[in-house]
Amino acid sequence: MTGVTARVAGWLGGRLMVLGARSGLDVTRMQVLPKRFTLPLRREVLDPVPELATRRETEPVSRLGRAFGMNVWIVTGYHEARAVLMNSAAYSNDLRPLVASEGSSEARSIGGLGFTDPPDHTRLRRFLTPEFTMRRxxxxxxxxxDLVERQLDELEAQGPVADLVSGFGFPVPFQVICELLGLPEEDRTPFHHLGPARFDMSRGVAGAFNSADQARESVLEVVRRQRAEPGEGLIGGIIRQHGDALTDVELAGLVDGVFLGGYETSASMLALGTLALLRDPEALAMIREDDAAVDGIVEELLRYLGVVQVAFPRFAREDHELFGQQVKRGDLLAVSLLAADRDEILGEGLERFDPHRPKVPHLAFGQGLHRCVGSELARMELRISFRALARRFPDLGLAADPTSLRFRKLSIVYGVEALPVRLWKAGAGDVDQGGAA
Known part of the structure; x- marks a missing residue:
């Protein structure tokens, strides 16, 4: 998710801009998402709704409906999803034609790598990629x-029962990404509560875009200040190395994408991953007792949980056949990463979490041109966090009735609102505030 510039429009942009001019097209004003289009965002606790599996088994590329003069398709099979994600020649990621441009602020013009096509995508990504090498x-x-251990200290001080979401799941990735970017303490507050709202589709596209605008204004201010006085993190590093090679809006897009991708998704993985591990005590014990086990379990959690439920939208550049379906020029394709990663063409029992499963390929970080640039940072963070949590609290347990947990509804990044956990077994002097273990 980084800066969208003004040079990539092509025939698709022209076609949809004309449509927008005629009909007042602006998806950011849509306050209610029609139910038929919410299918890839609906869940039953940690699992997708059964309809996703049914579609994958019977029609892995299927039509959801029609909107704004285009067909909307959902892709649920692994091979089908990978084919779409890998084919940047056949599909555009440029979302700007669906957003009204009249009176737009600079914040609204910030896009992201996920919504950018080459050559802009290629030019902008090269500023970011060196910062995410294994050496760096x-x-x-x-x-x-150090951040994980300090946060566990704070969590322990709240015990014997604490909320793992607010006490660990969100603070750890938030602090890590702020350190990476070089955000001073005084610049962090505006970002703290805006992450979840930007993925929330329960108020339609309008609510998500309004939240994004607020965060992007803050990002622009940070970039402008560091342009004058570069800091020690990624923002300052890019400014020092590349200077005027990219505008404030483009740099803000890079920063916005790194922040959002490195914070919200990892936070959801830590919370939902802990819930999955609590439902499988053997897996939790494996992480605690065997250093070699954590890598495979993290990969299995990434595949199984699918916290990023759907990939950035793709728009067909030309009429073509896609696995038996006739896709028209301008049609929108929504790739369900969650459904694809449970496709049993990759192996048996993929609807279940299995800590012993041999590694299978997955699309948790996307694929192709738009694959997540921060995937290795996310893996590192998850491995360190789960191992430290399991070792600090060997008797960790759920401190609430599982049916009382509240999960995000219709969110592109799935998550749980709160996760009450019992850090240790109740003993003398302790008041066990929890419910079911």
Whole structure:
């Protein structure tokens, strides 16, 4: 998710801009998402709704309906999803034609790598990629370890029962990404509560875009200040190395994408991953007792949980046949990463979490041109966090009736609102505030 510039429009942009001019097209004003289009965002606790599996088994590329003069397709099979994600020649990610441009602020013009096509995508990504090499990331490992341990200290002080979401799941990735970007303490507050709202589709596209605008205004202010006085993190590094090679809006897009991708998704993985591990005590014990086990379990959690439920939308550049379906020029394709990663063409029992499962390929970080640039940082963070949590609290248990947990509804990034956990077994002097273990 980084800066969208003005040079990539092509025939698709022209076609949809004309449509928008005629009909007042602006998806950011849509306050209610029609139910038929919410299918890839609906869940039953940690699992997708059964209809996703049914579609994958019977029609892995299927039509959801029609909107704004285009067909909307959902892709649910693994091979079908991978084919779409890998084919940037056949599909555009440029979302700007669906957003009204009249009177737009600079914040609204910030897009992201996920919504950008080459050559802009290629030019902008090269500023970011060197910051996420394994060599550069190795410098962060002791920083992450220290942040995790300090947050566990705070969590322990709240015990014997604490909320793992607010006490661990969100603070850890938030602090890590702020350290990576070089955000001073005084610049962090505006970002703290805007992440979840930007993925929330329960108020339609309008609510998500309004939240995004607020966050992007803050990002622009940070970039402008660091342009004058570069900091020690990623923002300052890009400014020092590349200077005027990219505008404030483009740099803000890079920063916005790194922040959002590195904070919200990892926070959801830590919370939902802990819930999955609590439902499988053997897996939790494996992480606690065997250093070699954590890598495979993290990969299985990434595949099974599918916290990023759907990929950035793709728009067909030309009429073509896609696995038996006739896709028209301008049609929108929604790739269900969650459904694709449970496709049993990859192996048996993929609807279940299995800590012993041999590694299978997954699309949790996307694929192709738009694959998540921060995937290795996310893996590092998850490995360190789950291992430290399991070792600090060997008797960790759920401290609430599982049916009382509240999960995000219709969110592109799935998550749980709160996760009450019992940090240790109740003993003398302790008041066990929890419910079911």
């Amino acid at each position: 990331l190795a410098r962060l490992q002791p920083v992450i370890t």
